[in-house]
Amino acid sequence: xxxxxxxxxxxxxxxxxxLVATLLRETRSLQLAEDVVSExxxxxxxxxxxxxxxxxxxxxxxxxxxxxxxxxxxxQRRFDERLPGLAxxxxxxxxxxxxxLGDDQLALIAGCAHPALDAEAQVALTxxxxxxxxxxxxxxxxxxxxxxxxxxxxxxxxxxxxxxVPFDIPDRHRLPERLTAVCGVIYAVFxxxxxxxxxxxxxxxxxxxxxxxxxxxxxxxxxxxGEVHGLAGLILLTDSRRSARTDADGLPVxxxxxDRSTWDSAKVARGLAHLARSASLEGVxxxxxxxxxxxxxxxxxxxxxxxxxxxxxLYGALIALHDSPVLRLNQAAALAWSEGSAxxxxxxxxxxxxxxxxxxxxxxxxxxxxxxGRVDEAHAAYDRAISLxxxxxxxxxxxxxxxxxxxxxxx
Numbered sequence: 001x002x003x004x005x006x007x008x009x010x011x012x013x014x015x016x017x018x019l020v021a022t023l024l025r026e027t028r029s030l031q032l033a034e035d036v037v038s039e040x041x042x043x044x045x046x047x048x049x050x051x052x053x054x055x056x057x058x059x060x061x062x063x064x065x066x067x068x069x070x071x072x073x074x075x076q077r078r079f080d081e082r083l084p085g086l087a088x089x090x091x092x093x094x095x096x097x098x099x100x101l102g103d104d105q106l107a108l109i110a111g112c113a114h115p116a117l118d119a120e121a122q123v124a125l126t127x128x129x130x131x132x133x134x135x136x137x138x139x140x141x142x143x144x145x146x147x148x149x150x151x152x153x154x155x156x157x158x159x160x161x162x163x164x165v166p167f168d169i170p171d172r173h174r175l176p177e178r179l180t181a182v183c184g185v186i187y188a189v190f191x192x193x194x195x196x197x198x199x200x201x202x203x204x205x206x207x208x209x210x211x212x213x214x215x216x217x218x219x220x221x222x223x224x225x226g227e228v229h230g231l232a233g234l235i236l237l238t239d240s241r242r243s244a245r246t247d248a249d250g251l252p253v254x255x256x257x258x259d260r261s262t263w264d265s266a267k268v269a270r271g272l273a274h275l276a277r278s279a280s281l282e283g284v285x286x287x288x289x290x291x292x293x294x295x296x297x298x299x300x301x302x303x304x305x306x307x308x309x310x311x312x313x314l315y316g317a318l319i320a321l322h323d324s325p326v327l328r329l330n331q332a333a334a335l336a337w338s339e340g341s342a343x344x345x346x347x348x349x350x351x352x353x354x355x356x357x358x359x360x361x362x363x364x365x366x367x368x369x370x371x372x373g374r375v376d377e378a379h380a381a382y383d384r385a386i387s388l389x390x391x392x393x394x395x396x397x398x399x400x401x402x403x404x405x406x407x408x409x410x411x
Contacts, residue, residue: 007048007053008041011053011058012132013132015057015058016132017108017129017132018058018104018105019037019040019062019065020037020108020129020132021105021107021108021167022062023065023069024107024108024111025104026066026069027073028167030157030160031157032069032073033069034129035072036068036069036072037061039064039065039068040061040062040064040065041061043064044061044064105130105217107167107168108129109182109221110181111160111166111167112125112129112130113126113181113184113185114160114165116159116160116165117159119188120152121155121159122185123189124138124149124152124156125156126185126189126214127189128153130214130217131210131213133210135150135153136149138153176227179218180227183218183227183228186211186215186231187231187234187287189207189210189211190207190211190215192204192207193206193207193209193210193211194238194242208239211235212236215228215232215235216270218232219232224281225281226277226278226281226282226283226288227278227283227285227288229274229275229277229281230274230278230285230288230290230291231291232270232271232274233273233274233287233288233295234271234287234290234294235271236271236274237271237272237291238294239267240265240267240271241255241258241263241264243263243264244259245258251393251396251400252393252394252397255297256303260301260302271291271294271295272295274291275288275291275292275295278291284317286318286321289314292314293311293314293315296314297311303337306337308335308338311334312331312334315327315328315331325358326355326358329348329351329355329360329364331347332344332351333348333364341372345368345372348365358388359384359386359388359389359394360385361385362381363381363382365378365381366378366381366402370405375405378402379402382398382399382401383402386399
């Protein structure tokens, strides 16, 4: 039986980011906003257990956080000019569904993904202030000590202050550019969860869950952006396969070997709906194209019935937008299915110079070499892939695949 979620826990999940966003706009201090919202939740934990939750939890928390902000500002004798505006709003708190709040949240997300910050800081700040994860949870997700993550967040906040990073809605003409950066951060969170780069587990579901939540939150904040819906579709459709990605021992299961009946049909439906919305909007970008590829996989009853030629064509469109050797590797893998292993291998061989330090190139080559009966070369490719991976589950899987194909004995 699933444990009942307390009103405070539910409010934390739904109200944390909006509250931080609103207090950030009103105080212009990320640290102060975080502190007073945290204190409001502590007070809620004590009072709601005895008095019961209020009719409007979000409004109660916002009022409480504002009062705490006023107390702090008065004690510190700073930002005196902000006090009248804050105090006036105490008697007329806005609802959490109004347009102003949506703007606040979008400003918070855009600020966390500001280009002045490096990618690691963008991801960590987004998980902390938009998702509401604790420092300890973020540290656990990235498998670093809590003290290390605390220092990273502190450095990121200091850089925000020094660089004067604005937590405002970007100008209309710059909004698509900033949304692209936000989408990149959300996709980075998802990729780290879905194919962990370090540690013993291949998949870290908590990060996948946060990325799904973030992508759909962003759709609500930017409902007319095709790339935002394309990202949500891509993440949901890819994540629908999560439970089928690993076996009972935690080892990877290739797409061709997955039990498709275990794919999450609800996520597939939501993902396809976002893709349909993306297709109704102007412009074709990388997330819409990648989402379309994921949609073709989701609609295919088996790997043999997958339209690999169409998938290879979509990778070609992606390459035309932004060429990269990893995209060409993915296209080569699709062509290996549609045109044969020899064709795919020949294309992958052309990428060795650019991707020699990329484990997936060598593991992909190894699989095709096995199909072509070139076992000795497959062993060498597996050995190279094993030496490059830092994920223990993937290393064990590659070693197992290598051992399944012993070198033929000569008489």
